[in-house]
Amino acid sequence: MEIVRKAVDVAVTRLSITKTKSVRSTSASLQALTAAALALPGLIAPPVFAADEEVSFQYSHYQEGKRQLFDSKSTLNPIEVDSLQGSAKIKLADRIRFAFNYTQDTWSGATPITTAPLARNGNRWKGETINTGASPLIQATPGVFDKNFNPLKTDNPGDPSANVIGKDTRLAHTLSYASPETRKQGDFKLSYDFDNAALDIGGGISIENDYESRFGNLAGRWDFNKKHTSVSAGVSYTNSHTQALLDHAAYDYYHYKPFPFKDQIQNTSDGGHTLSGDREDWATHVGLTQIINKHALINIGLGYTYSSGFMENPYKAVTFIFVDPNSDNQHRLDKNLNGNYAALFEQRPNERNQWTPSLSYVQHIAPLDAALHVDYRFSSDDWGINAHTFELTWGQPLGDGWTITPKFRYYSQSAADFYQPVFLSKQGLPGSHALGADGLDTAKKYNALNPRSLPSNYSSDQRLSGYGALSGGVTLSKQFAKGVNFEVGFEYYSHAGALKLDGGGEGAYADFNYYMANAGMKVNLDSLATSLGESNHHAKHHQHTTHQHAAPAGVMFDHVLHNAGDVMVGYRYMYSDQSGNILHGNSIAKDSAIIQHGCANNTCSSAPSYMTMHMHMLDLMFAPSDWLTLMLMPQFVDMNMSTRELNGAPEDPNAHSHSGGHNTGGVGDTGLYAISNLFNKQGHQINLSLGISAPTGDVGIKLRDTHGLGGLFIHYGMQLGSGTWDFKPALTYTGALNNWSWGAQASGTKRLESKNASGFAFGDIFQATAWSGYNLTPWLSASVRGVYTVQGKVKGEFNNAHFGDSAEERPWGGSQDYTGNYGGRFWDVGFGLSAVVPNGDLQGNRLSFEWLQPVEDDVNGYQVERDGALSASWNYMF
Amino acid sequence: MKMRHHLPVLLLCISCFGILGCTSVQPWERGNLAKPHMALDASVLHSSLSQHNYNSREGAAGGNSAEGGGCGCY
Numbered sequence: 020m021e022i023v024r025k026a027v028d029v030a031v032t033r034l035s036i037t038k039t040k041s042v043r044s045t046s047a048s049l050q051a052l053t054a055a056a057l058a059l060p061g062l063i064a065p066p067v068f069a070a071d072e073e074v075s076f077q078y079s080h081y082q083e084g085k086r087q088l089f090d091s092k093s094t095l096n097p098i099e100v101d102s103l104q105g106s107a108k109i110k111l112a113d114r115i116r117f118a119f120n121y122t123q124d125t126w127s128g129a130t131p132i133t134t135a136p137l138a139r140n141g142n143r144w145k146g147e148t149i150n151t152g153a154s155p156l157i158q159a160t161p162g163v164f165d166k167n168f169n170p171l172k173t174d175n176p177g178d179p180s181a182n183v184i185g186k187d188t189r190l191a192h193t194l195s196y197a198s199p200e201t202r203k204q205g206d207f208k209l210s211y212d213f214d215n216a217a218l219d220i221g222g223g224i225s226i227e228n229d230y231e232s233r234f235g236n237l238a239g240r241w242d243f244n245k246k247h248t249s250v251s252a253g254v255s256y257t258n259s260h261t262q263a264l265l266d267h268a269a270y271d272y273y274h275y276k277p278f279p280f281k282d283q284i285q286n287t288s289d290g291g292h293t294l295s296g297d298r299e300d301w302a303t304h305v306g307l308t309q310i311i312n313k314h315a316l317i318n319i320g321l322g323y324t325y326s327s328g329f330m331e332n333p334y335k336a337v338t339f340i341f342v343d344p345n346s347d348n349q350h351r352l353d354k355n356l357n358g359n360y361a362a363l364f365e366q367r368p369n370e371r372n373q374w375t376p377s378l379s380y381v382q383h384i385a386p387l388d389a390a391l392h393v394d395y396r397f398s399s400d401d402w403g404i405n406a407h408t409f410e411l412t413w414g415q416p417l418g419d420g421w422t423i424t425p426k427f428r429y430y431s432q433s434a435a436d437f438y439q440p441v442f443l444s445k446q447g448l449p450g451s452h453a454l455g456a457d458g459l460d461t462a463k464k465y466n467a468l469n470p471r472s473l474p475s476n477y478s479s480d481q482r483l484s485g486y487g488a489l490s491g492g493v494t495l496s497k498q499f500a501k502g503v504n505f506e507v508g509f510e511y512y513s514h515a516g517a518l519k520l521d522g523g524g525e526g527a528y529a530d531f532n533y534y535m536a537n538a539g540m541k542v543n544l545d546s547l548a549t550s551l552g553e554s555n556h557h558a559k560h561h562q563h564t565t566h567q568h569a570a571p572a573g574v575m576f577d578h579v580l581h582n583a584g585d586v587m588v589g590y591r592y593m594y595s596d597q598s599g600n601i602l603h604g605n606s607i608a609k610d611s612a613i614i615q616h617g618c619a620n621n622t623c624s625s626a627p628s629y630m631t632m633h634m635h636m637l638d639l640m641f642a643p644s645d646w647l648t649l650m651l652m653p654q655f656v657d658m659n660m661s662t663r664e665l666n667g668a669p670e671d672p673n674a675h676s677h678s679g680g681h682n683t684g685g686v687g688d689t690g691l692y693a694i695s696n697l698f699n700k701q702g703h704q705i706n707l708s709l710g711i712s713a714p715t716g717d718v719g720i721k722l723r724d725t726h727g728l729g730g731l732f733i734h735y736g737m738q739l740g741s742g743t744w745d746f747k748p749a750l751t752y753t754g755a756l757n758n759w760s761w762g763a764q765a766s767g768t769k770r771l772e773s774k775n776a777s778g779f780a781f782g783d784i785f786q787a788t789a790w791s792g793y794n795l796t797p798w799l800s801a802s803v804r805g806v807y808t809v810q811g812k813v814k815g816e817f818n819n820a821h822f823g824d825s826a827e828e829r830p831w832g833g834s835q836d837y838t839g840n841y842g843g844r845f846w847d848v849g850f851g852l853s854a855v856v857p858n859g860d861l862q863g864n865r866l867s868f869e870w871l872q873p874v875e876d877d878v879n880g881y882q883v884e885r886d887g888a889l890s891a892s893w894n895y896m897f
Numbered sequence: 898m899k900m901r902h903h904l905p906v907l908l909l910c911i912s913c914f915g916i917l918g919c920t921s922v923q924p925w926e927r928g929n930l931a932k933p934h935m936a937l938d939a940s941v942l943h944s945s946l947s948q949h950n951y952n953s954r955e956g957a958a959g960g961n962s963a964e965g966g967g968c969g970c971y
Binding site (some may be wrong): 063075077079081102104124126128130197200202204225230231232245246247259261263308309310311312313314316318332333335344373375379381383385388389390392398400404408412413414416422430432435468482483486492496498506508510512514533535537539541651803823849 | 918919921922924926927929930933934935937939940942943945946947949950951954955956957958962967968970971
């Protein structure tokens, strides 16, 4: 409470200065206004405007619930997404601000590929006879229908002469499984503040395997009427390119002539198909924010978006029922009709015009010091989708820096004009064949379908259906005096046809729900600088931070906090890359040798061509007493790997299932450490760190089902953690004299369990390192380091289906699938630079980089060569 | 049905009257408006994620294209 009041006092004082001075110290209320003006729903990214200079990190997990599949039982996990966001905002000059955001998402799991009558048995999970997780059925198969074209359930789905059990008009989604995929996005915003206006220019890029999007935007804000009123306007442009690898377990999209995407489908080298397309979006918006009185403000906005090009979702197929009631041979003896089910690529219009008016109202509730937010947004487009969004949010400070914010949201939309769950075409199945069978061109010899008998646009994507959604959530945040803010949030979302505003929504088969949980941290560098300036106590720490004797970026546990109550916040990033030759021991292995010896008793068919890893770590340190420092280190990892077929390898019955790239990503293991200073005299220090690594990283990641094999574990090295509780001790010596510093460290990782939930354990690790550093200037130092690492082989083996599993008659695989090809002895040399900001608002922030160059490898078994690793760290102690 | 189509217009009119009815607020009287939970987007971290989820699951998304956000095709 006290802190909030102080903040307000400061804001108010600052505001009165603003009046006489200039806009240099932008008031908090103006910031609120700025945010208001720029955060209009629609086009412009909501700016992170709590402070002028700020660093923030956050993680979230999205998990969908299981779909209603009636008598089919899916063993597949529904779609889940792990996201990581980091952003930094700094002031480049008095009036110039720069913000940068980085986001990455990794998703995997089961999601609908089409909707079909239940009688079609699209999920094919039929009792014991078919593997669980078998391929979704979208290729053309026979079906039986009554004279009103209702689907009939038979005793043998897919057999045109099967006996009819009865009418069954129920629908069900057909689920398809997506292997892990990662998307990365970087975007920036550069802002210039005038006395009564601001100009923003921004842009960014979002990259995923099958979709790449580039965008730019320009926005302005003008304050007038003594800053009671702000007007904003903006324009943005986005250019997106889709290159979708068509699901090879389900590429039997029905192919008819004239084929709509004929020129957009290419064959890939390993027999697959890609569908590509381009799309452009132009978006504009105008907005007005008005202070109504001391307790309320309002914001109205209008957005318009024009989209053109390829707007189809390449992973959604539309199920058509083809029945020709006039054809004699389609009539059955039981007076029902024979027909066919077939799935087509969806067809959306090539243009879309969308209007989005919006209204937001914020009211301060004085007795509770609460803020009530009421938001309404309407969206209307020429596809026929009209959508209403109502949102109520209540911001309630609880005192002591705590704020709880419950929110409630209701969304309802009408269906697109061209949406139907299933389409009926009263003609026989035109002569055609599946796309994958023998190439595109041979299709010409088949009879053409009469395209006039199909609607010009059709889609059964659930996003275009009529439905409503209710969601509720809460965020809880804690503001610490030193400018650090922690936030956790949770939201539950329920999508249901029955929730549509005026009825007529999609059937209950399409209902689903999800939850999202997030945790984030913001560090306000402004208030840090202020509090440091105000207090001698802090100034002392500050001095400590600016000393130039830090260990290289790749070294951890080298320092402790000296006073009870001290806090340090840091971020570490590590990138490593392996590519090129396959090593056996310390020499290059020939493909023929890998084929023979690289896969234990089996024959190797592939080997890694490269593997990269990015690791993001938060470094949160706290000293409960003068002699003990506790450290919490959550991690987020993502990996990318590609394999190649070995020259001369025997033909692999499953070739393209494991050539090409794979991604994984998500939360890694979480470290908890206690560090204590054992010795500290005349420039020499010895620290002991004892830590535990908790197995929070997933070790059960599977590749999508391929060719009916069922989901297979992705190789050991691509799992996100160790899966075991690990003990991690480290003993560190550091020394310093004048401009020189040096140090040495011995550290290890001992697995405390013999196997994890997936049946294996990584080898133990021991590492020894020594370094020396020199201060080039008072703020810049350089270091050189030597590292020796030894790690054992993987113990145990995956306890479920995986490549290289001879017992399961799945011997084909690559060297990466074998436990003996992990670990080894490694020598590296590191070159590092470390800079500390000597003065100004960002004083005391330290940035360090280190490149680790492999000098020698002596690998266990057969492994791809290492190229090097980059470590970067930022930290701030206060 | 009619009511639904007129709702946005109605709300816009209400907001216009709201603006006309506003009073002068001196800078030193803006303490409440300056509070962090009074910002139009008070939980920036959480809402950027929520918005991303809505965008990849709802048909009215698309107005947010300049934020990127990817295909969201899953």
